Amino acid sequence: MKQFKIDNTDKRIISQIQDKLNNKTKPIGSLGKLENIVSRVCLIQQTLSPELNNPDILVFAADHGITQENVSKYPSEVTHQMVLNFLQEGAAINVFCRQHDIALKVIDAGINADVYNTPKLIHQKIGKGTRNFAKEPAMTVDECNLAIEMGSTITKQILQKGCNIVGFGEMGIGNTSSAAVLMHKFTNLPLNECVGKGTGLNTEQMQHKLQVLQKAVNHYPDIKDPLETLATFGGFEIAQMCGAMLQAAENKMCLLIDGFIATAALLSACQFYPAILDYCLFCHQSEEHGHKAMLDYLKAEPILNLDLRLGEGTGCALAYPIIQSSVNFMNEMASFQSAGVSTEKTDN
Numbered sequence: 001m002k003q004f005k006i007d008n009t010d011k012r013i014i015s016q017i018q019d020k021l022n023n024k025t026k027p028i029g030s031l032g033k034l035e036n037i038v039s040r041v042c043l044i045q046q047t048l049s050p051e052l053n054n055p056d057i058l059v060f061a062a063d064h065g066i067t068q069e070n071v072s073k074y075p076s077e078v079t080h081q082m083v084l085n086f087l088q089e090g091a092a093i094n095v096f097c098r099q100h101d102i103a104l105k106v107i108d109a110g111i112n113a114d115v116y117n118t119p120k121l122i123h124q125k126i127g128k129g130t131r132n133f134a135k136e137p138a139m140t141v142d143e144c145n146l147a148i149e150m151g152s153t154i155t156k157q158i159l160q161k162g163c164n165i166v167g168f169g170e171m172g173i174g175n176t177s178s179a180a181v182l183m184h185k186f187t188n189l190p191l192n193e194c195v196g197k198g199t200g201l202n203t204e205q206m207q208h209k210l211q212v213l214q215k216a217v218n219h220y221p222d223i224k225d226p227l228e229t230l231a232t233f234g235g236f237e238i239a240q241m242c243g244a245m246l247q248a249a250e251n252k253m254c255l256l257i258d259g260f261i262a263t264a265a266l267l268s269a270c271q272f273y274p275a276i277l278d279y280c281l282f283c284h285q286s287e288e289h290g291h292k293a294m295l296d297y298l299k300a301e302p303i304l305n306l307d308l309r310l311g312e313g314t315g316c317a318l319a320y321p322i323i324q325s326s327v328n329f330m331n332e333m334a335s336f337q338s339a340g341v342s343t344e345k346t347d348n
């Protein structure tokens with residue numbers, strides 16, 4: 001597998017960060033989680049005056065062979081159709097990116113269609129959808145390695161354009177199935193705590209999804225190696241996202257983590273380089289069953305909890321203005337000294 005150099009953030013400036021926060025004209029701690037958010041950004045950037053430059057969201061799209069087992073409410077074709085919708089700027093993620101001035105890149109990591117004449121699409125197709133992991137591994141280890149490598153390339157491109165904060169989204173019918181199994185394998189939580197309704201299965205359909213995935217897991221009793229696990233149960237978009245995340249952490253960018261599937265990609269990345277977690281801001285807690293447990297496992301505190309269950313990177317775009325507010329107050333708010341505001345009571 002491609003090697004990355006990911007160090008934990010250097011915590012020595014924590015007391016300086018805390019002093020600066022405490023000297024702002026507000027009761028100590030009163031900006032709550034905004035203080036935690038900006039502290040993390042300061043640690044990532046190793047500065048007391050952080051900057052958010054050229055924010056970008058990368059949406060990785062791919063199809064999944066496991067959809068042959070009837071595990072999603074929607075047909076596979078929707079992946080391709082939604083990608084065209086992204087390119088025409090009509091999807092939820094387009095609206096929120098436009099609102100907050102966030103650039104958006106859409107990547108064909110493995111859609112099951114020939115997508116031509118789409119200059120705005122980034123072509124990084126590994127194959128026309130993965131294989132059905134109920135029957136055979138979704139990817140070969142070579143394909144998985146290639147996906148990680150290709151994911152890292154796209155991060156390098158946005159880095160060159162001055163981006164230091166990047167969100168990760170996905171589109172791939174069937175990918176909550178992959179994400180659920182990856183969660184189960186990497187956290188050891190029971191499969192039924194990892195499987196959810198995805199695009200909106202009813203109870204009976206979800207029971208079927210659980211049975212399909214349990215059988216699939218049982219099909220590969222000996223898999224322990226993380227790369228083999230990702231190759232067997234993952235998706236081209238999940239593996240590319242994993243590579244893109246690893247590259248972003250190596251380059252000390254702020255990583256915006258979206259919902260259930262993006263967090264599963266991060267969970268995979270963590271198996272290789274646990275220090276990646278220092279670079280993450282967890283944007284929201286998805287309504288997808290399993291996401292809360294996944295966040296708890298990672299000891300992650302989500303910024304928003306809006307009952308979203310969409311993906312596409314929508315949680316990242318929605319949390320961005322809050323992260324911006326955190327950085328802005330650190331840079332622009334007066335201190336007690338500069339504003340001449342007292343910090344102590346006088347006796348009279």
Ligand SMILES: Cc1cc2ncn([C@H]3O[C@H](COP(=O)(O)O)[C@@H](O)[C@H]3O)c2cc1C
Nearest residue numbers: 072074170171172173174175176198199311
């Ligand atoms: C129209 C539409 C737009 C979407 N945008 C994101 N997803 C989300 O739903 C899919 C995962 O759910 P499952 O595993 O149940 O298929 C992914 O494509 C995800 O990004 C969408 C799904 C649909 C139908």
Ligand SMILES: O=C(O)c1cccnc1
Nearest residue numbers: 259260261286309310311
């Ligand atoms: O949380 C997510 O990312 C999610 C949940 C359901 C369907 N698609 C995505």
